[in-house]
Amino acid sequence: MTEAARSKEDFEAAEEQLQKFPKKKDVSFYLAAANLSFSGGDLVTAINALQQALAADPKSSAAHMAMGNLHLVQKDLKQVGEEFKKAADLAPVRSIERLKYAEFEWGVGDAGEVRRIATDMTRSAPDYLPGWFWLAELAYKDKKYDEALSILENVFGRDPEYLDGGRLQGDLLLAKGDAKKAMEVLERLDQTYPNVPLVKYKLARAYLANNNANQAKLALDEAVSINPDYDDAVLLLAQVNFATGHGEAVIEPTTRLLRKRPNLTNAALVLAGAYGSLDRFDDAAAVLHNQAELTPND
CATH class of the missing domain: 1.25.40.10 (Tetratricopeptide repeat domain)
Known part of the structure; x- marks a missing residue:
């Protein structure tokens, strides 16, 4: 209680x-x-x-x-x-405590400690998927994409629909330049997990890599609809709308985003661009001037 x-x-x-x-x-x-x-x-x-x-x-x-x-x-x-x-x-090896410690060390950038935790997991409990996932994440971080994909086979052999594994597989395939396969992987993942904003965001990135802005916009609309505070999705959606000539759709969500994160330069740039596309040049200049004062070193 x-x-x-x-x-x-x-x-x-x-x-x-x-x-x-x-x-x-x-x-x-x-x-x-x-x-x-x-x-x-x-x-x-x-x-x-x-x-x-x-x-x-x-x-x-x-x-x-x-x-x-x-x-x-x-x-x-x-x-x-x-x-x-x-x-x-x-x-125990299979515990929230181990997972949270690994996540914390990943967040502070101690790759060596994450590797120690993950290796201990895979040795002590080879069927425990988070250990393999973290080893794959480490390989991805080191740009060892083929090694990371190989490690993920230990995950998919036990759970073909493992959410984190599918998300990482999509990232790896995009990093390798295989945008089509990344899109296929993430589309299947989205079908399995239809209400996960992160999957829709990753899928949108894959669509963009395949030059499919319309599908990317649909995926991002869904991500933001599920979680309006998903800043990365809000920003990418604004960038897609601006790139496809829909400047009006950029202004409200990007203005709201900048109120929350005033130092987000990319948001200011797309907002200024949207104002410019609508011939609102004074508004564009004001956004850029304000951003220059907030982030003088950018």
Whole structure:
């Protein structure tokens, strides 16, 4: 119930239920108390509760993961990495803790640690697909496209419709210049997962590589319809609309995007271009002037 505490009434009800918890010195009690405090914006009390949880059981992977999440909110990446690593080391190979630690290390650019985690996964549990996926991602990052595709066969041999694997396969084929095959792979993936904006965005990129702007626009319209805050899709859709002579369709979504991300130079450029295509030259000049002031080094 603590996870659902949002309104004042919910929060008070969750607190009341927490006080009825039978084992108030158990890790699960401290974790629930920390979650409730965090939901209420009381980080100090949340930290204290997690420290009590770890005192009760220093080998609780869930407590270390929760502490890492809290440090993530505080943007203390060093502490996040340490807590996530402790959680991963204490958790089974097939666990959310291992996956989250790999994702964190990927995000901070520690390819060596991601490789260590993924290799351990594939050795300990060869049928556990995330390990193979991460090794393929690493090969892709190193521009070893054929090696990455070969690694992905370990994924597709066990699950031909693995979402992350299909997405990566499409990226790899595009990187190799095989736009037609990439499009075919991503079309099949889109049929299997019809409501995933990322797949539609990747499919749109494949359509563009195949010089099919109309299909790209349809895919991007669907992506943005599902998730209006998908910035990459909003920007690419604006660029496609501008390139195909639909400047009017660029202005509202790109203006909204720049309100959220004022330093996004590519959005400013396409907006200025759209204004220019509509003979609104003063508006175009104003966008470019404002962008020059925001990003003088670009």
